[in-house]
Amino acid sequence: MTRPALLVLQDGTVFRGEAVGSDGAVTAEVVFNTAMTGYQEIATDPSYAGQLVTLTYPHIGNTGINAIDREDRHARLAGLIVRDVPPRASNWRSQQDLRSWLQEEGVVAISGIDTRKLTRILREQGAQGGCLVAGAEADTQEAWARAQAADYAGMSGRDLAGEAGVRSTTEWRRGTWRLEYGLADADPDAAPHTQPGADPADDSDSASASESATGSAGTAAAARYHVVAYDFGVKQQILRLLVDHGCRVTVVPARTPAAEVVALQPDGLFFSNGPGDPQPMDYAVATIRELLETHRIPAFGICLGHQLLGLASGARTVKMKFGHHGANHPVLDLASGRVMISSQNHGFAVDEASLPDHLEATHRSLFDGSLQGIRRTDLPAFGFQGHPEASPGPHDVRPLFEQFIAMMAAAR
Structure with missing residues (x-):
């Protein structure tokens, strides 16, 4: 038996479809993602907190859900918007169908709407607020x-990252899962994050991140760098790749003071991806500035971490019209002239015109010329x-991890 669902945009546009997740209502920013694969990784990416994600690929759920491919233990997006959810999932790694998983995770989702029309609206008018209602009362x-949609205040000025990560320091020792290991070696609970509001110190799942090292191309025992x-x-795959490259990884909360990090004697610092606007994160900007300029510890920032690095270095950030969300974005390496296809997920960017003399542009988007x-x-x-x-997406930009390793080696 089908259940109705309703999506109303801030501009008043109405879409009606079928509920394929949990009953309920949610108001958030509506964005679109053009990736053809990776719906599970997208749904569990903490960077999508506070957003209703429209997937432009029409068939979502074909391969089901498994415990290995997620980027966090739980769904992180505010809601999901798709064209079609097939009635049957088929893949040897599938452990659950998408509909039941969305319901278990409490994710409000709609299918059966014209996602092409919705994407055109967002491209022409920009990302905007929307209210998604699912369940028997949606029709009324x-x-x-x-x-609700008209009153949506937007993403600018919202610090969502402070609540997106771990609540206490933990160790991550697990590398990437490989096909030859099979499903038995997968640790579904090896994640640094807890459920919203939970304390990892009281969560038995958190310990698995520090205890398990099976199925890994690199482990803490073989680590050369801390x-x-x-x-x-942060997304799990980022941490896995750091381990693969010979790193012992200590994951710390967003508000960890610089002195506590220095006391850990790291070889390098990593500033992760995350949701929301970087500008209100004064605590992170000040800490990053101190760690870089006072202690001169080698550092690598991704997505939100890249933006915070820019702010800490004296640059400005701006809200983009509809952002970059997908797995097919061409990026130019300004030094080599090489074009790389990349995975993207951000609604804010560092303003290249604001770069101070000690900050150099290294990559640029070939879609819109924005700084990368x-x-x-x-x-x-x-x-x-x-x-x-690239989870999901191509691996063209993965050598940046090797650049980070080389930077730490040079600093020793």
Whole structure:
């Protein structure tokens, strides 16, 4: 038996479809993602907190859900908007169908709407607020949903990263899962994050991140470098790749003071991806500035971490019209002239026109010319706007992890 669902945009546009997740209502920013694969990674990416994600690929759920491919233990997006959810999932790694998983996770979701029309609206008018209602009462709540969407305040000025990551320091020792290991070696609970409001110290799942090292191309025992990762909403695959490259990773909360990090004696610092606007995160900007300029510890920032690195270095950030969300974005490496296809997920960007003399542009988007990479010329630190771990997406930008390793080696 089908259940109705309703999506009302801030501009008043109404879409009606079928509920494929949990009953309920949510108001958030509506964005679109053009990736053809990776719906599970997208749904569990903490960077999507506070957003209703429209997937432009029409068939979502074909391969089901498994415990290995997620980027966090739980769904992180505010809601999901798709064209079609097939009635049957088929994949040898599938452990659950998408509909039941969305319901278990409490995610409000709608299918059966014209996602092409919705994407055109967002491209032409920009990302905007929307109210998604699912369940038996959806047919009678259009007026209420319209009012909720109209009152949406937007993402600018919202610090969501402070609540997206770990609540206490933890160790991450797990590398990437590989096909030859099979499903038995997967640790579904090896995640640095807890449920919203939970304390990892009281969560038995948190310990698995520090205890398990099976199925890994690199483990803590073989680590050559100690990396402290600031968790603003980090994706698991980023941490896995750091381990693969010979790093012992200590994950710390977003508000961890510089003195505590210095006491850990890291070889390098990692500033993670995450949701929301970087500008209100004064605490992170001040800490990053101190760690870089006073202690000169090699550093690598991704996505939100890249933006915070820019702010800490004297640049400005801006809200984009509809952002970059997808797995097919061409990026130009300004030094080599090489074009790389990248995975992207951000609604804010560092303003290239605001770069001070000690901050150099290294990468630029070939879609809209926006800044994609920066490098400090006076100390060992660099950032990249996209997601070089490519989960989901291509691996063209993955060598940035090797650049980080080389930077730490040179600093010894």
